[in-house]
Amino acid sequence: MRLLIGNKNYSSWSLRPWLVLKHAGIAFEETLVPLYQDDSKARILKDSPSGKVPALSDGDLVVWDSLAIVEYLAEKFPERGIWPADPAARAVARSVCAEMHAGFTQLRTHLSMDIRGRKTAQIDAATQAEIDRILAIWTDCRNRFGDTGPFLFGTFSAADAFYAPVVTRFVTYGVAVPDSARQYMTAVLALPAMQQWLADGAAEPWSLSF
CATH class of the missing domain: 3.40.30.10 (Glutaredoxin)
Structure with missing residues (x-):
């Protein structure tokens, strides 16, 4: 492939x-x-x-x-194990992935992904509302399904992959998050595959301006 x-x-x-x-x-x-x-x-x-x-x-x-x-x-x-094994967890995982896939247009517009960057953004009410919704998703998934590990559904799943770019955005723009979200972000960033992506992105020669 x-x-x-x-x-x-x-x-x-x-x-x-x-x-x-x-x-x-x-x-x-x-x-x-x-x-x-x-x-x-x-x-x-x-x-x-x-x-x-x-x-x-x-x-x-x-x-x-x-x-x-x-x-x-x-x-x-x-x-x-790309999706959670439990049917209820799997249904919720698909739901939160679909929500990310189809929405959060303000976040995409105003906090574009830039792994190398460290920026200060003026976060308007609409963007903050989307940030709050993401944090609520993380909290709900962790509380309901996260008792077997540090990820949204305990062990890593596609849901974590779909929110991994958001993790990088929150780092890039210094978005304030509660400790529980910070712990989740730390787990995502520590994944060996994520570390490889971050290193590769940092080494790229291209620089874009949005």
Whole structure:
């Protein structure tokens, strides 16, 4: 399998399936196309019919959406624990992933992912409301399902991969969070796969301005 991704410093959508693949120990090759270059779109379209990253190629099959990629991997590798084993936990995990996938537009607009950056942002009421909703999700999942480990559903799952870019955003912009959220963020950042992504992103030569 091969995963097409964008810059590791900036591409939150690329991080999600990449982290699932790495943490699950699934073999794959990665192809990185730097975003917002003159030839980026043409290069991406060679492997992604949407013209966007990420896209997963598995033989002749191409899956070109981050959530669809994760679902495909969960079906192909059911023994890897990509979703929680408990049906109720799994349903909630899918719900919080879908909510992240479809929403939080203010967060994306005003707190764009920039792993290397350390910035001060003026957080308006709409963005703060989305931050509060994310913190509520983390608290609810940890309280209900997190008794077996430090992640949202105890052990690492796709839900943690979907919120991993948010963890980096909170670090980049110095977002104030309660101790319980800080502990969760520390667990995500300490993952070996996450450490590799962060190091790779820090070493990239491209610098974008948003």
